[in-house]
Amino acid sequence: MSTAEVPMAFNAEAVRAQFPILSREVHGKPLVYLDNAASTQKPQVVIDALDDYYSRLNANVHRGVHRLSQEATDAYEAGRKSVARLLGVDDDRQVLFTRGTTEALNLVAFSWGLANLGKGDEIVLSGMEHHSNIVPWQLVAQRTGAVIRVIPIGDDGALVPGAAAEIIGPRTKLLAVTHVSNALGTINPVRELADLAHAQGAVVVVDGAQAAPHASIDVAALGADFYALSGHKVYAPTGIGALYGRAELLEAMPPWQGGGEMIRSVSFEKSTYAPIPAKFEAGTPHIAGAVGLGTAIDWLLDLGVDAVAAHEDALLRYATEQLTALPGLRMIGTAPHKAGVASFVVDGAHPHDIGTFLDMAGVAIRTGHHCAQPVMTRFGIPATARASFAAYNTRADVDALIKALARVIEVFSR
Amino acid sequence: MSELMELYQEVILDHGRRPRNFGPLEGATHHARGYNPLCGDNFTMHIALDGDTISDVRFEGEGCAISTASASLLTERLKGAHVDVVEPLFTAVHELVTGGEPSEDVELDKLEIFVGVGNFPMRVKCATLPWHTLRAALKGDEEATTE
Incomplete structure (x- = not known):
């Protein structure tokens, strides 16, 4: 999409003004925050929601008969409804709160995986998974005798066309794939992959950590049986995330963690479990986090996910154009469909x-393997530099990045 | 001089680009691989020990300018040195890059240029990884990490 097609209604400067941290300085320079794929900043409305929760509502949820407990419960459950709205889910019993995407994926692995996987069953992953969508499956494969197979990545950072159809087969029990790659920015054809998996009777798990802030999501249309996301990547606090799971799957799954909240009755002989979602929310949850997550999602939906996505897409195209014009710079990840990430x-x-050079210029980016070492290995590099975009970024941010990079190139090409 | 240019002094940039004593070492008696899992810096140190003398030391691998220059300058400095100089020299370098006061008994010489690292706590491990690797090799360990 060219910049001319971005709806005029989207005003990044007005969005920016809602984020107090963006007015601070770093090393005496205005902060240019381009590390959004690692974590986004928080708008004032989310900061206020946390303040308000602790100032007015704080109490444990689903337990007390007193007023505060009721109000805290209402606020917590409103957060669940917001997550459901973001994911296009009608029945919000299918939304579980977790600590983040990592915990959500571990929940599926250790509850669904241990109960359903056996020797020789195949777990299919893509070659661009984050470590959090690799390691839990390895742990479960070690215990069950299941085997991991990987859909390879092509030189552009997209999955090799046709490879998924060859790898997904009658032994496939589970497909776990990222919606958007955190290291490459590639948007995967989730529906297409899910159809292949479902045709074999497999279950589809989608890591939505990078997609949730950049795309309208409809889990049913995507064909996701499970969809995981992290709050802190969608303008909400750290320590809170969510897992969507299809009700019939969640109902059949054994509990993952035991404790308070997740039970119906307990005796020393036997316990029975609460219905979903409580069955998977043992212990006192991160209530303020859930309130913050709900607030952030409502804020994002009001802003318009599609408008934000279009804005970020225009920025990514502008950045890509500017970056590729720099001498000696090579993009890692040039798939035709990308979101938010320039590696x-x-x-x-x-x-x-x-x-380090960029930091001294006030520009925050991520450098390293992005918790996706197999991607680095695939491209034969130890690490990349990654700029990633959010609703509040502007062309001026990209210009600051390019200016600082030009200085890096000047110093290091001498 | 800006903090940045104090960190990236010309000598560091030069050794980062054209590391000395880079490559395998025939007749090496000690080896170790050093790895920083956070940034991917990855070096192997090869040492040929003749009695208590480091008759030769070379390295292979890849890393940032700071770690590569640190490895390169380390090999230059220690070639032909007695093994007993390693520990006091490491202690002095460590003091230097963490913003401390290195002992005046140790002649840092060219290694003084790493003083700029003191302003960049996130980069201390870059400068020290080659040293940890060298010390691991001399101790007979095969692996060193910065964790």
């Missing part, structure tokens, strides 16, 4: 050195 390497300048 690159520079001849003669290690990403870590780039990161």
Whole structure:
């Protein structure tokens, strides 16, 4: 999409003004925050929601008969409804709160996986998974004798066409795939992959950590049986995330963690479990986090996910154009469908050195393997530098990045 | 001089780009691999020990300018040195890059240029990884990490 097609209604400067942290300085320079794929900043409305929760509502949920407990419960459950709204889910019993995407994926692995996987069953992953969508499956494979198979990535950072159809087969019990790659920005054809998996009777788990802030999501249309996301990547606090699971799957799954809240009755002989979602929410949850997450999602939906996505897409295209014009710079991840992420390497300048130079110019980016070491191995590089975009970024941010990079190239190409 | 240019002094940039004593070492008696899992820096140190003398030391691998220059300058400095100089020199370098006061008994010489790392706590491990790796090799360990 060219910039001319971005709806005029979207005003990044007005969005920016809602984020107090963006007015601070770093090393005497205005902060240019381009590390959004790692974590987004928080709008004032989310900061206020946390303040309000602790100032007016704080109490344990689903337990007390007193007024505060009721109000805290209402606020917590409103957060669940907001997550359901973001994911296009009608029945919000299918939304579980977790600590984040990592915990959500571990929940599926250790509850569904241990109960349903056996020797020789195949778990299919994509070659661009984050460690959090690899390691839990390895742990479960070790215990069950299941085997992991991987759909390879092509040179552009998209899955090799046709490879999924060859790998997903009658032994496939589970497909776990990221919606958007955190290291490459690639948007995967989730529906297409899910159809292949479902045709074999497999269950489809989608890591939505990078997609949730950048795309309208409808889990049914995507064909996701499970969909995981992290609050802190959608303008909400850290320590809170969510897992969507299809009700019939969640109902059949054994509890993952035991404790308060998740039970119906307990004796020393036997316990019975609460219905979903409580069955998977043992212990006192991160109530303020859930309130913050709900507030952030409502804020994002009001802003318009599609408008935000279009804005970020225009920025990504502008950044890609500017970056590729720099001498010695090579983009890592040039798939036709991308969201929010520009990963690159520079001849003669290690990403870590780039990161330090940019930091001194006030520009925050991520450098390293992005918890996706297999992706780095695939491209034969130890690390990349990664700029990633959010609703509040502007062309001026990209210009500051390019200016600082030009200086890096000047110093390191001498 | 800006903090940045104090960190990336010309000598560091030069050794980062054209590391000395880079490559395998025939007749090496000690080896160790050093790895920083957070940034991916990855070096192997090869040492040929002749009695108590480091008759040769070379390295292979890849990392940022700071870690590569640190490895390169370390090999230059220690080639032909007695093994007993390693520990006091490491202690002095460590003091230097963490913003402390290195002992005046140790002649840092060219290694003084790493003083700029003191302003960048996130980069201390870059400068020290080659040293940890060298010390691991001399101790007979095969692996060193910065964790």
